[in-house]
Amino acid sequence: MTWTMGFVLILGILIKMITSPPSAAVAWLLKKFAIHQEINEKEITLVYDSQLIEGQVKEKVVTMYNEASFLKRIHIYPGNEDLFMPHNQKTVPYHICYSKGKKKIQLYLYIEEKYLTVVKQTKRKLIAYQMSAKEQYIECEENSIYSNSKIDHM
Structure with missing residues (x-):
């Protein structure tokens, strides 16, 4: 039961980070690939x-x-x-x-x-x-x- 809850919690955090990444990560990516x-x-x-x-x-x-x-x-x-x-x-x-x-x-x-x-x-x-x-x-x-x-x- 605790493994299931831990897995769901980590999966939820991972999905949250992918769908709306922190602004520092977005700024870094934009700066890295800017023309x-x-x-x-x-x-x-x-x-x-x-x-x-x-x-x-x-x-x-x-x-x-x-x-x-x-x-x-x-x-x-x-x-x-x-x-x-x-x-x-x-x-x-x-x-x-x-x-x-x-x-x-x-x-x-x-x-x-x-x-x-x-x-x-x-x-x-x-x-x-x-x-x-x-x-x-x-x-x-x-x-x-x-x-x-x-x-x-x-």
């Missing part, structure tokens, strides 16, 4: 036109990236991955490198007036998406960190 993850300024290297960028410009680019709103994912069809890489563009993107655990992640930022186009490359995947960055663009426009980093074919 647009926030980056930390101290953990990245930012390169523009083969020059390492440090200081205030690096801080502004990271802030703009973190505060931008996700708009849409750009579908990359098999065989067209190479079209999104920087060596096929006429413009120079901001190149961000960082590591999450064992994964090395590379971001290519193409900054336009209203949009921020991001090409995210890991070892096996290439993901492209657009974000809204109009407010950040207006704030930092006079600093000329946006010159010549627009994507050409989108």
Whole structure:
């Protein structure tokens, strides 16, 4: 009788956890599988036109990236991955490198007036998406960190 009650109690707790998980678990899962993850300024290297960028410009680019709103994912069809890489563009993107655990992640930022186009490359995947960055663009426009980093074919 006690084994039956214990089993029913544990089964009830398990069903409750599966049907409505705690908010911390949900937040962890959403953060783990998010396309647009926030980056930390101290953990990245930012390169523009083969020059390492440090200081205030690096801080502004990271802030703009973190505060931008996700708009849409750009579908990359098999065989067209190479079209999104920087060596096929006429413009120079901001190149961000960082590591999450064992994964090395590379971001290519193409900054336009209203949009921020991001090409995210890991070892096996290439993901492209657009974000809204109009407010950040207006704030930092006079600093000329946006010159010549627009994507050409989108």
